[in-house]
Amino acid sequence: MREIKLLLVEDDEDDYIITRDLLDDIFSRRYRLDWASDLETARKQLSANQHDVCLMDYALGPEDGVSLLKEATALGFSSPIIMLTGQDDERLDEEALSAGAVDYLVKSNLTQSRLARAIRYAIARREMEVERVERLRAQAENRSKSEFLAHLSHELRTPLTSILGYTDLLLKQKTRNDNDDHLQIIKRNGQHLLSLLNDVLDLSKIEAGKFELENKAVNFPEFLSDVYHLILVRAEDKNIRLLVEADQALPKFIEADPTRLRQILLNLLGNAIKFTDSGSVTLQVSWDFAEGIAEGSDSSEQEKEPDIANTEAAGHSDAKAAEIVFAIKDTGIGIEEDEIPKLFKPFSQTKNVESRSENGTGLGLAISQRLAQRLGGGVEVSSVSGEGSCFTVTIKAGIEESVEQQLLNIELIEANRPRLNAQQINARILIADDLPDLRQLLGHLIENTGAQVIFAINGQDAINQVRQAQQLKSPFDLILMDVQMPVMGGLEATQILRKEGFTGPILALTAATMRGERERCLAAGYSDHLSKPVDESQLMERILLHLGQIKIAQKEVTPNHILLVEDDHDTRVITAMLIESLGLEVSQAATGAEAIASFNHSIPDMVLMDLNLPDCAGLELAAQLRSLAKGTSCILVALSGQELSKEEQDVSPFDHHLLKPVNLDVIKQVIA
Structure with missing residues (x-):
């Protein structure tokens, strides 16, 4: 136990001696x-602020202790x-308590146990308060860091879009000229700058706990073929x-996160x-x-994250856990044995790297190790200098036991891969972006496909354009909308368009890459990000995908009245706006009690219900509503912030389960 520093403010020497004796015993x-x-x-002692606790007498000569306490x-x-x-x-x-004292002790009743309890409680309370303040300060610093990184990302990615995009346009010109080599240099260095930016942002997000994975079904042979062709030119x-x-x-x-594995x-x-x-x-x-x-390990003694791997990289609930191993072997310069521990430390490079001209930030391997750990495995290395x-990369993936298997043949995969027709887009597309260079670049790319x-x-200009197009009976089939714009940003403009009844796809364009950006866009009414x-x-793949979904919006809608149960006000409002944009009647409830009251007044055709409500469990409320709706065709749809297992879905009273955030396309598919 460390030494406790106490200050006693007491003008009576006898009371000082009594208090000191009690403290000696304690x-x-x-x-x-x-x-x-x-x-x-x-006052001098208090100004020094060097004590853990102060014991202050109420009566101090001509003044009372409360004045000094204040x-x-x-x-x-x-x-x-x-x-x-x-x-x-x-x-x-x-x-005394109102003036700021943490306790009040009567001298005549003062005992060893009571004094000890008061001092220890005061110290414990103080330590908890210090910890709370430090935690709040750290959270504030993390928020500031996240905001700075988001701003930095936006400011750097925006000019890089123009640099790389216009370089590609010039390189695509049929007439080859002497500047092509210079353009390739610009492109390579622009891509290198982008990779460095991504490395710094990724490491920051991982360390701040803001890194997110997106598991999905991946065509594995085609994925490997993509990786091969992406790196082939460098080889x-x-x-x-x-x-x-x-x-x-x-x-x-x-089942894996293809972006991070790639x-x-x-x-x-x-x-x-x-x-x-x-x-x-x-x-x-x-x-x-x-x-x-087996978790990945290496000589660099990196921290392991098995809990994150198990929860985030487990794959689809119907898939069985599998271990995939990638061994990258080279005949290069090798690594000295005593240099291996440095490999996975950020901003650290081996002597072999330092002696070469092809330097980087030293972040690549550190990020790869952490990503592999988040995917359920790790990275190991073996090397012989010279x-x-x-x-060796190990990841955990979900694979169906009955999945089709095939021998890897890169050439055959490429030969059989379907190609996009550059002239197959027949649609009216609105591009909303405040930067002329980016508008022209995107316009050039899309116009080459035959689209108008x-x-x-x-954002305000986009709303005006949509209104005018609808008045002229010539509506837009798709909108590309930048998120950050002057006058009116994309988020607000999208919300207004959805409220006014625009049901077509709206794709978000954003330079922000921090965690939650995609969810924020989808929650505002965007169809994609x-x-x-x-x-x-x-870009072309997403445009074709969403143009193909226009037919979904033209299906006859079955339900006419929907009850939306959601305790978060902002989420409830935007979701209701999306539903209303489809011409449906929406009733809203923020609690289970409100939902039951609304249900008793009028049984809806469908209920969209959050599973986490302030006054009741979503599953219990669903069972009640199911009972009240007996004999009707009311459909119950669960809205959840986390994916439910197949077993949980099978025993729940819901007809469908949607993972938040939901966007207009998801809602249309459920109600269609």
Whole structure:
């Protein structure tokens, strides 16, 4: 136990001696007691603010202790103060506590146990308060950091969109000229700058606990083919053979986060190519079903995150856990054994790297290790200096036991892959962005597909364009809307358009990449989310996808009256607006009691219900509503912030389960 520092403000020496003796018995002299017998000394001690607790007498000569108690904070004293008095008076007790004392002790009733309890309680309370303040300060700092990173991301990604986009346009010109080599240099360096930005943001998000995974069904052979072709050019530039091998048939589909897995593999393959001057780089893939998964480890003693891996990388509830292993082998310069521990530390590079001109931030391997851990595995490395290295990535994925399997053949996959027709978009598309360069770039890309493009310079202009188009019986089929614009931003404009009845797809364009940005866009009424710089192939794929969904909006809607049960006001309002934009009647309830009252008044055709309500459990409320709706065709739909297992869905009283946030397309599919 550390030494406790106490300050006693007491003008009576006998009371000082009595208090000191009690403290000796309590703390066995493991404390330091400073005695202030007058107001001047007391003020100096309080100003020093060096004590854990102050015991202050109520009567201090011509003044009372309450006056000094009120003055203590102004003097800089931040520790708890316990008031001591010679009389038991409820009024004095209340006055002392109101002035800031944490306790009030009567000297005539003062015992060893009571004094000990009061001091220990005061210290514990103080420590809890200090911890709370530190936690709030840390949270505020994290918020500030997140806001700064979001702003930084936006400010850097926006010009990069123009740089990379216009470079691609110039390179696509049929007439080759002497500037093509210069344009390739601009493109390579722009892409390198973007990768560095992504590395810094990713590491910051991981360390701040704001990193999110998005598991989905992935065509595994096509995914490997994509990785191969993305990195092939770099290997060919160095005249290095790039191979992708699998000694066994691979599952056609896996459940994983393809973006993060691709990031890991491209990073490690890129490193292997960078530090290999001759020979080959090989990606070997193997897999097997497994009851558990060995966490990735390496000599760098990285922290493991098994709890996160189990919850975030488990895959689809119907899929069985499987272990997938990627071994990246090269014939490069290798790594000295004593340098291996540095590999996975941020901003740290080995001597072999430092001696070369192809330097980076030293973040790539650190991020890859952390990403692999979040995907349920890790990264290990073995190397012989001068002979080459092998980085082994292990992840956990969901794979159906009955999934189709096939031998990996990269050439056959590419030959059979369907190609998008560049002239197949027949639609009216509105592009809303305040930056002329980006408007022109996106317009050029989309007009090349045969689509008709109209522009808006901000959210208000977009609303005006949509209204005018509807009046002219020539509505837009799709809108690309930037999120951050002057006059009116995309979020507000989208909410207004949905409220006014626009049911077509609205795709968000945003340079913000922090956690929750996609959910914020979807909650505002956007149909989808695209990050800047916009990848042309991804842009066209999303446009075609959402244009294909227009027919869903034209289906005859079955329910006419929907009851929306949601305790979060903002979520309830925007969801109601989305439903109303489809021409449906919406009743709203913020609690289970309100839902039952609304149900008793009029049984709706459908109930959209949050599972977490302030006054009752969603499942219990659903059972009640199911009973009240007996004999009707009322449909119950659950809205949940986390995905329910198949077993939970099977036993619940709901007809459908939707994962928040829901957007207009999801709602249309449920009610259609």
